[in-house]
Amino acid sequence: DTGVSQDPRHKITKRGQNVTFRCDPISEHNRLYWYRQTLGQGPEFLTYFQNEAQLEKSRLLSDRFSAERPKGSFSTLEIQRTEQGDSAMYLCASSPWTENTEAFFGQGTRLTVV
Amino acid sequence: AQTVTQSQPEMSVQEAETVTLSCTYDTSENNYYLFWYKQPPSRQMILVIRQEAYKQQNATENRFSVNFQKAAKSFSLKISDSQLGDTAMYFCAFMKRGYGNKLVFGAGTILRVKS
Numbered sequence: 001d002t003g004v005s006q007d008p009r010h011k012i013t014k015r016g017q018n019v020t021f022r023c024d025p026i027s028e029h030n031r032l033y034w035y036r037q038t039l040g041q042g043p044e045f046l047t048y049f050q051n052e053a054q055l056e057k058s059r060l061l062s063d064r065f066s067a068e069r070p071k072g073s074f075s076t077l078e079i080q081r082t083e084q085g086d087s088a089m090y091l092c093a094s095s096p097w098t099e100n101t102e103a104f105f106g107q108g109t110r111l112t113v114v
Numbered sequence: 115a116q117t118v119t120q121s122q123p124e125m126s127v128q129e130a131e132t133v134t135l136s137c138t139y140d141t142s143e144n145n146y147y148l149f150w151y152k153q154p155p156s157r158q159m160i161l162v163i164r165q166e167a168y169k170q171q172n173a174t175e176n177r178f179s180v181n182f183q184k185a186a187k188s189f190s191l192k193i194s195d196s197q198l199g200d201t202a203m204y205f206c207a208f209m210k211r212g213y214g215n216k217l218v219f220g221a222g223t224i225l226r227v228k229s
Contacts, residue, residue: 055214
């Protein structure tokens with residue numbers, strides 16, 4: 001297992017287009033998280049899954065954002081009708097289902113909306 | 115809601131010297147964890163060190179140690195014998211105990227180690 005994998009690494013899209021990102025967590029990790037990181041800021045929590053169930057969504061996750069984790073394996077994050085303010089690094093992390101364990105992060109998908 | 119504040123946007127240190135990164139946080143929780151994560155340029159974030167709030171003893175991991183002051187809500191990171199590979203963005207993060215593993219991050223401190 002090579003860790004958390006995210007695809008694509010970079011995405012440039014025109015305003016108004018839809019984009020979808022994929023995250024493959026470390027196998028057997030029950031929990032999967034999405035964070036957004038803008039320039040000069042720390043990551044901000046967007047949502048998390050325990051297996052296939054989406055257990056929490058941040059208020060940052062507007063109705064243009066949707067995340068799925070079918071069958072509790074990989075996850076996708078879709079942004080519809082992208083806006084320039086969506087430009088950011090989108091980070092995925094996974095962890096086992098125990099309380100005091102570190103989250104393992106992917107390298108992120110950098111989105112630029114032009 | 116919890117907040118994490120890192121008041122030093124950038125720091126520099128000479129190779130082999132010691133540097134301390136500051137972090138304060140605000141919470142009404144009594145049980146929680148604190149972390150320092152390192153994000154090297156163009157690479158993924160990795161855990162440097164963690165501290166359980168119920169433990170009074172400060173955590174250490176090789177050249178990395180923390181000064182955890184629970185009453186003051188302060189959690190600083192000390193890096194001894196700094197190496198060029200320590201150059202990175204460092205994030206302080208908070209996690210409530212028993213609430214998933216959702217992390218609340220500070221804005222980060224860029225650390226540059228100079229030769």
